[in-house]
Amino acid sequence: MPKITIDGKQFDFNHGQTIIETAKENGIEIPHFCWHPKLSISGNCRICLVEVEKMPKLVIACSTLAADGMVVNTQSDKTIAARNAVMEFILINHPLDCPICDEAGECKLQDYAFKHGTGESRFVEEKQHKDKRVELGPRIMFDAERCISCSRCIRFSDEIAGRNQLTFIRRGDRVTITTFPGEEFDNPYTMNTIDICPVGALTSKDFRFKSRVWEMSSTNSVCTGCARGCNTEIWVRDNKIQRLTPRINETVNGHWMCDDGRLNTFKHVNNEETRIDGPHIRVDGQLTKVTWNEAVKEAVKRLKSFNNTEIAFIGSAFATVEDNYAFQKFSKANFNATNLDFARHVVPGSGDDILICEDKTPNSLGAVLTGIQPVADGMNLAEIINGIKSKKIKALYIMEDDIAQLDSEYETLLAKLDLLIVHASNKNKTTTLADILLPVSTYAEKHGTIVNVDGMIQRMRPAVATEELERSLDQMPMSRWDKFGTKFDRWARGKKYDAKPSWKILGLLSQELPNKLKYKMAEDVFEDVSQHVKEFSGLDYDLIGEMGVKIKSDKITAKV
Amino acid sequence: MGVKKRQKDLTTLDKLYLPEIFKGLALTFKSMFKPKVTMEYPEVKFEPPASYRGRPVLVQEENGVERCVACGLCSRVCPALAIEVRANETELEKERYPETFEINMIRCIFCGFCEEVCPEEAIVMSKDYELVFTNREDAVYGKDKLLVPVHKLKDRLEFLRNFK
Ligand code: SF4
Ligand code: SF4
Ligand code: SF4
Numbered sequence: 001m002p003k004i005t006i007d008g009k010q011f012d013f014n015h016g017q018t019i020i021e022t023a024k025e026n027g028i029e030i031p032h033f034c035w036h037p038k039l040s041i042s043g044n045c046r047i048c049l050v051e052v053e054k055m056p057k058l059v060i061a062c063s064t065l066a067a068d069g070m071v072v073n074t075q076s077d078k079t080i081a082a083r084n085a086v087m088e089f090i091l092i093n094h095p096l097d098c099p100i101c102d103e104a105g106e107c108k109l110q111d112y113a114f115k116h117g118t119g120e121s122r123f124v125e126e127k128q129h130k131d132k133r134v135e136l137g138p139r140i141m142f143d144a145e146r147c148i149s150c151s152r153c154i155r156f157s158d159e160i161a162g163r164n165q166l167t168f169i170r171r172g173d174r175v176t177i178t179t180f181p182g183e184e185f186d187n188p189y190t191m192n193t194i195d196i197c198p199v200g201a202l203t204s205k206d207f208r209f210k211s212r213v214w215e216m217s218s219t220n221s222v223c224t225g226c227a228r229g230c231n232t233e234i235w236v237r238d239n240k241i242q243r244l245t246p247r248i249n250e251t252v253n254g255h256w257m258c259d260d261g262r263l264n265t266f267k268h269v270n271n272e273e274t275r276i277d278g279p280h281i282r283v284d285g286q287l288t289k290v291t292w293n294e295a296v297k298e299a300v301k302r303l304k305s306f307n308n309t310e311i312a313f314i315g316s317a318f319a320t321v322e323d324n325y326a327f328q329k330f331s332k333a334n335f336n337a338t339n340l341d342f343a344r345h346v347v348p349g350s351g352d353d354i355l356i357c358e359d360k361t362p363n364s365l366g367a368v369l370t371g372i373q374p375v376a377d378g379m380n381l382a383e384i385i386n387g388i389k390s391k392k393i394k395a396l397y398i399m400e401d402d403i404a405q406l407d408s409e410y411e412t413l414l415a416k417l418d419l420l421i422v423h424a425s426n427k428n429k430t431t432t433l434a435d436i437l438l439p440v441s442t443y444a445e446k447h448g449t450i451v452n453v454d455g456m457i458q459r460m461r462p463a464v465a466t467e468e469l470e471r472s473l474d475q476m477p478m479s480r481w482d483k484f485g486t487k488f489d490r491w492a493r494g495k496k497y498d499a500k501p502s503w504k505i506l507g508l509l510s511q512e513l514p515n516k517l518k519y520k521m522a523e524d525v526f527e528d529v530s531q532h533v534k535e536f537s538g539l540d541y542d543l544i545g546e547m548g549v550k551i552k553s554d555k556i557t558a559k560v
Numbered sequence: 561m562g563v564k565k566r567q568k569d570l571t572t573l574d575k576l577y578l579p580e581i582f583k584g585l586a587l588t589f590k591s592m593f594k595p596k597v598t599m600e601y602p603e604v605k606f607e608p609p610a611s612y613r614g615r616p617v618l619v620q621e622e623n624g625v626e627r628c629v630a631c632g633l634c635s636r637v638c639p640a641l642a643i644e645v646r647a648n649e650t651e652l653e654k655e656r657y658p659e660t661f662e663i664n665m666i667r668c669i670f671c672g673f674c675e676e677v678c679p680e681e682a683i684v685m686s687k688d689y690e691l692v693f694t695n696r697e698d699a700v701y702g703k704d705k706l707l708v709p710v711h712k713l714k715d716r717l718e719f720l721r722n723f724k
């Protein structure tokens with residue numbers, strides 16, 4: 001194998017690797033602005049200059065191929081002088097915007113200025129002024145003064161999103177980014193450019209000024225927007241989700257996520273108008289808040305008043321593996337359930353060959369594998385609906401899905417039921433018809449697993465606390481505010497909802513029935529799953545870890 | 561262990577204490593004719609020098625707008641976690657302003673770090689030492705109490721220019 005020496009240490013490398021890649025693989029960071037591991041090389045920022053023996057001039061590490069016997073020095077006086085010079089050059093026209101810039105705290109330029117800057121500016125002339133607050137697209141705000149012309153955003157749009165929408169115009173210190181005439185920067189992946197922009201030139205219209213990055217906690221999670229299950233981080237302040245960002249996982253989403261998933265999968269968690277806070281039962285036609293004990297007793301009492309065959313159960317591809325497993329176990333063990341199914345939410349033609357899937361649920365494979373399907377000659381969803389029409393089905397138990405929304409006639413049909421029990425986190429068409437409404441924790445408020453379109457089983461963790469969760473005791477990630485807040489501090493009084501994960505609610509109900517579910521933690525449910533579902537055998541939460549595990553199953557259709 | 565010997569044994573004169581008593585009386589007598597240094601607060605109020613660190617306040621420009629851009633640095637540096645800033649967007653040139661700015665005066669230790677770190681000279685230590693409240697909620701000062709017109713803070717701003 002060919003060998004290269006970097007800073008006195010010898011490393012193996014593969015032909016075709018650049019100096020920066022070889023260094024990175026071996027834990028040596030060479031500063032870079034324009035280079036990105038997933039984008040083509042443009043070599044325009046020059047911060048990656050390094051000294052190579054026998055070369056007359058410094059070379060840029062991002063585009064120079066490693067060669068056998070090459071001796072690279074990333075810390076020599078010449079290298080450092082060049083780096084300082086490039087920093088000084090880039091900072092000439094960079095505004096002193098850090099106090100009002102959202103990137104501050106996670107800014108490459110800020111970090112490098114600290115690491116590699118000289119700390120003083122020799123530039124006394126007026127800085128070049130450019131447009132601020134330019135709406136590049138529906139979700140992106142551009143600040144031309146902050147841009148350091150690295151072209152990462154241009155290359156991303158062209159190479160990753162497959163939409164060549166951005167370009168440089170003008171020259172020299174007046175160069176700036178714009179969209180092509182008559183076009184908006186509006187592809188489904190635009191917001192990834194916010195993450196890869198090394199400065200705060202591209203900011204999110206949605207997140208703009210919401211919070212400084214150091215004031216939030218971040219929790220590793222998974223997007224629930226479609227069956228891809230992109231790995232994410234949930235950023236929380238004051239017990240409210242402020243933003244989602246993609247987390248690198250090469251086997252699922254690489255470095256990216258789509259704008260729709262980033263923006264539209266967390267607002268409901270924060271929505272005080274629609275969140276269901278505490279259990280409700282219908283009294284004199286009105287949904288009335290009651291205690292858990294009352295709701296559970298009422299639900300069991302009313303369920304028992306039907307013949308088993310008159311009851312149907314609808315699980316959910318929005319719920320976790322744990323919830324679905326507990327759901328089928330609860331219904332089969334106590335009600336001999338055969339009428340069991342879940343709704344598919346597939347939007348044909350809405351997928352692409354990048355990330356977005358046609359299946360808009362995050363866990364349909366998980367629902368199938370845990371046994372959410374009709375037993376023997378039981379009814380499937382369509383038959384259950386017909387059953388309601390023909391009055392064969394009198395009671396319906398729906399877990400975490402807005403069934404009434406699926407079809408225009410379902411709403412009137414569901415209203416005809418003698419009993420409708422619904423688990424939901426937010427009010428919707430189905431919950432307004434419910435006789436018993438049990439509030440569930442959202443994906444951001446519980447432990448659990450989901451299985452993506454390719455059979456990757458991935459973990460979710462609580463990022464937002466509910467009434468039953470306490471940040472410090474339940475080992476949830478904590479911001480500085482969370483750590484030191486007392487009940488007397490306004491910033492420690494973020495709203496907590498009275499909600500529980502579905503498996504736990506089913507456990508409560510089962511205590512009033514012959515066959516009890518004895519789970520204390522989500523992990524207990526998963527242990528049960530791993531013992532009874534062959535696809536999950538041998539797995540546990542530690543093995544699944546941060547990156548997930550690929551399961552084998554003939555049910556993986558892996559169609560994007 | 562034996563009894564420790566005194567470092568210095570008192571003489572008979574010392575033991576009488578009378579000379580010391582007269583010394584003390586002489587001092588009292590002298591002070592009666594010196595100018596007074598005490599003040600009859602609250603009728604008479606102490607006007608602190610510019611270097612004084614009273615409660616932190618926000619500088620309000622002549623046009624009524626606060627200088628603060630809600631960068632959150634004061635909040636970050638505050639050793640007592642007394643400051644909470646919530647930013648939002650404004651049409652003004654500064655782009656960003658504090659929608660809420662709250663200082664918990666029970667937490668504040670008047671260290672002046674917030675003033676020192678502020679990139680906009682927007683938060684300064686005032687001469688106000690009269691902090692009275694009867695419950696915890698009242699101790700949280702919002703923008704209504706924090707904003708002080710710039711002309712009332714001239715002393716401090718000048719002091720900062722010279723010594724910061
Ligand atoms: S906007 Fe950001 S990513 Fe795009 S060229 Fe400028 S600095 Fe680079
Ligand atoms: S592609 Fe799917 S999983 Fe990924 S961010 Fe978008 S909606 Fe979420
Ligand atoms: S004076 Fe010190 S303790 Fe008081 S608010 Fe400022 S930084 Fe915090």
Ligand code: SF4
Nearest residue numbers: 628629631632634678
């Ligand atoms: S440091 Fe100054 S500008 Fe920043 S939030 Fe505090 S008062 Fe406002």
Ligand code: FES
Nearest residue numbers: 034045046048062
């Ligand atoms: S990282 Fe090599 S030139 Fe920009």
